[in-house]
Amino acid sequence: MTDHSRGPRLRSPLRGPWLTSVFGLVLLIGLPVVIVTGLLSYIAYGPQFGQARPGDVGWLHLPYFAWPTRPSWLYRLTQGLHVGLGLILVPIVLAKLWSVIPKLFVFPPVRSPAQALERLSLIALVGGALFEIITGVLNIQYDYIFGFDFYTAHYWGAWVFIAGFVTHTILKVPLMVRSLRSRSFREVLRTSRADTRPELADENGLVAEDPTPATISRRGALALVGGGAALVAVLSVGQTTGGFLRGAALLLPRGRSYGDGPNDFQINRTAAAAQITPEQTDDTWRLAVAGGAEPVQLSxxxxxxxxxxxxxxxxxxxxxxxxxxxxxxxxxxxxxxVAGVTAFGSAKVTSLERSGAFNQAVLTADQVRNADALLALEVNGAELSLDHGYPARIIVPALPGVHNTKWVQSIEFREA
Structure with missing residues (x-):
């Protein structure tokens, strides 16, 4: 007797090793880019100075190196890829999960040591992916409803996901290759809904035993998922690329708070949020520069x-x-x-902001010596607005935005 307990949603004739492998191949190409750029972001924060979060990661710490200042758009590229590509891959991740749902609920769940390893890798892979997606999207929205530190959780969650991803890839790549070779991609694209047939029964249980008639072709399913990814791209990449797409970047509302005139560009943290008072930035403000024989005060x-x-x-x-x-x-x-500093290994920049995770930053010697590294007083030909860091802010090529300290109070040049 045929078992209909799975219901029509789990009896789709599209499910099978080939379609799952197509989604898997796309993720196998895209996810390593998201992983690597995410880890590069951690390095860009300068863990060697104790300013990356989390700080103490034990044996999971990454190799330290001075984050380069060339090309100047380096961090814009790496972090834009991390966030943008991560969002674009979400529809493909969901499609991949849909394609293997029947296998996630098989009973008994474990029948051999090899299957136990596979199930453990699935838990780390699926759980880690969903955790990273959910917390990442909430961070983009500036909505920290989860009650724990985002940076710490996202870092550890990434390593759980990486472990599951690497293990699952090793276990499944041979099957993926065989499945992709089982039918012609061009032939699939030519097959209509009426001619769509289930794949041959497979040992992994992805093909439904009693599939329902096709309501969409595999070509249509691929177009639907690809179209979803393209829509996410249109709604997100503009915040990185700028231009006419910026107005369509509805999935990245952070940075949509602007200033006026020449200061009309993204503001991540306002002066009010940083509790900067008019008394701190009036004509009595002085920049303290230390590291030489005597401290220097500059108006x-x-x-x-x-x-x-x-x-x-x-x-x-x-x-x-x-x-x-x-x-x-x-x-x-x-x-x-000016401060009389001839040799230094780093520079500590401190903001007028009294609290906050990024009210100071340490710059490497190479970052300070870069010809385009500035204590900026103006932007686009006008004085900085208070929200953009008046009376002075740091601008260094390729540096993460939070380390381009606003409302600078002091700079201390330190020995190597």
Whole structure:
């Protein structure tokens, strides 16, 4: 007697090793890019200075190296890929899960040691993927309803996912290759709904024993999933690429709070949120520069009297948005000269902001010495607005946005 207990939703004639393998191949290409760019973001935060989160990761720490300043759009590219491609792959992840749903609920769940390993890898893979997607999307929305530190959870969740992904890939790649060779992709694209037939029964249980008639062809299913991924791309990539697509980036609302005139670009953290008061930024403000024989205090008028440099640089945020603006200010290496600092290994920048996870940042010597690394006083030919860091902010090529410190109070050049 035929078992109809699975219902029509689990008896689709489309399910089978071939369709699952097509989705798997796309993810096998795309997910490593998301993984690598995510880990690069952690390195870009400077874990060697204790400013990456989480700080203490034990033996899972990544190799430390000085994050480069060239090309200037490096972090814009890596983080844009991490967030943008991660979102684009969500429909494909869901389609892949749909294609293997019957297998997730087989009983008994484990029949051999090899199957036990496979099931464990599935738990890490599926659970890790869903956790990373959900927490990542909530972080983009600035909605921390989960009650724990996003950075810490996302980092550890990533390693759980990576373990499951690598293990599952090793176990399933041979089957994926055989399945993809079992039928012609071109032939599938030519097959109509009326001519769509189930795949041959397989030992993995993906093919339904009593499939229902096809309501969509495999060509249609691929188009539906691909169209969903394309729609997500249109609704997200504009926050990284800019241009006419920026207005369509509805899935990345962070950075949609703008200023006025020349300061009309993304604001991630306002002066009000940072509790910056008018008294802190009035004419009595002084930049403290330390590291030489004697500390130096510089007013805005003194900074303006120094040689200035103007450069167009991107500023990119961990949530995926970025923008390119024209900045004018004093080179950081010139400030080191004014302070009488001839040799240093890093520079600690401190903000007027009293609290917050990123109210200070440590820059490497290479970042400080870069000819385009500035203490910016103007943007797009106008004074910085208070929300964009007035009276002065840091702008360094390829640096994560949160380390381009706003409302700078002091810079301390440190020995190597």
């Amino acid at each position: 805005r008028s003194q900074l303006r009297a120094m040689p200035s440099h103007t450069v167009s640089l991107p500023i990119a945020c961990v949530e995926g948005w970025s923008t390119v603006e024209t900045w004018t200010g004093v080179r950081l290496r010139d400030l080191a000269d």
